Amino acid sequence: MGFSIAIVGLPNVGKSTLFKALTKRQVDIADYPFTTISPNVGVVAVPDERLEKLAALIKPQKITPTVIEFVDIAGLVKDAHKGEGLGNQFLAQIRNCDAIIEVIKAFDENPSPQDDIETIRLELEMKDMESKEKENLLSKKPIVYIYNVGVENTGIAESDPAMLKIDFKMEAEISELSSKELQELIQLDPSLENFKRGVDGLILACYDILDLITFYTITGGKETRAWTLKRGRTAFDAAGQVHSDFQDKFVRAEIVSAEKLIESGGWLVAKERGYVQTAGKEYVVKDGDVMEFKI
Numbered sequence: 001m002g003f004s005i006a007i008v009g010l011p012n013v014g015k016s017t018l019f020k021a022l023t024k025r026q027v028d029i030a031d032y033p034f035t036t037i038s039p040n041v042g043v044v045a046v047p048d049e050r051l052e053k054l055a056a057l058i059k060p061q062k063i064t065p066t067v068i069e070f071v072d073i074a075g076l077v078k079d080a081h082k083g084e085g086l087g088n089q090f091l092a093q094i095r096n097c098d099a100i101i102e103v104i105k106a107f108d109e110n111p112s113p114q115d116d117i118e119t120i121r122l123e124l125e126m127k128d129m130e131s132k133e134k135e136n137l138l139s140k141k142p143i144v145y146i147y148n149v150g151v152e153n154t155g156i157a158e159s160d161p162a163m164l165k166i167d168f169k170m171e172a173e174i175s176e177l178s179s180k181e182l183q184e185l186i187q188l189d190p191s192l193e194n195f196k197r198g199v200d201g202l203i204l205a206c207y208d209i210l211d212l213i214t215f216y217t218i219t220g221g222k223e224t225r226a227w228t229l230k231r232g233r234t235a236f237d238a239a240g241q242v243h244s245d246f247q248d249k250f251v252r253a254e255i256v257s258a259e260k261l262i263e264s265g266g267w268l269v270a271k272e273r274g275y276v277q278t279a280g281k282e283y284v285v286k287d288g289d290v291m292e293f294k295i
Contacts, residue, residue, distance in 0.1 A: 004068070014168040014169075050259075054216060054218070055224045058221055094124075105147075142209040216258060236250055255292075
């Protein structure tokens with residue numbers, strides 16, 4: 001089950017630059033509207049320290065993170081719902097996504113960030129009013145608001161600490177560096193650690209707003225893998241995520257938290273310590289569960 005996030009905003013607020021920082025993909029960025037006629041789509045790994053620690057413990061042949069898809073939607077303009085600026089096409093692309101990142105320019109006060117937010121809110125609501133379907137409404141999708149700020153000017157964004165604030169240009173430049181190059185730069189300038197966390201924080205905010213959790217499987221030491229599941233779903237649902245056979249032939253699941261497994265140093269020790277529990281189909285999966293399905 002994949003989840004997708006639409007990156008939305010007025011023209012020239014930095015959406016494509018953010019997309020580049022998120023996906024490390026070079027996209028066509030130009031200082032005029034409608035560069036992105038067809039949406040760029042990028043699949044991004046969800047940052048996960050637990051997966052890294054599990055992999056260090058298990059030493060599998062393959063490590064597979066869970067992912068979120070980001071869709072770079074071209075700039076919306078006033079009256080997009082009437083078709084202005086190819087607006088209908090872009091609004092339809094948003095409808096296919098599970099949530100929205102709304103990018104707000106915080107370089108200056110003209111127009112104000114609040115004006116930007118209001119313009120897009122109205123466009124989404126007006127499009128919903130036209131729709132015969134009253135499900136999957138654009139204006140009801142969960143939204144993560146993010147300010148595009150400069151290195152020396154967090155200005156407007158400071159007035160609202162609840163908003164995420166990222167310097168998109170710096171994040172995009174950092175995304176071009178290798179891990180080794182970035183670590184060397186952080187040693188010279190520790191403040192760059194904040195930029196490293198900026199995009200990761202945004203990805204995790206999207207994960208949270210969709211009310212998602214992560215569970216893990218360990219396939220005989222061959223693969224350590226993270227999986228996405230909606231909060232409140234059961235072991236039966238999780239089994240279906242991994243393989244349809246696991247759901248069809250489900251007998252039980254053996255479960256231990258990633259923290260307890262890492263602390264124990266292995267599955268057998270975790271079992272000896274009583275950390276591994278046996279659960280049936282109705283067990284509600286917890287964030288961080290490591291699961292082994294018995295069929």
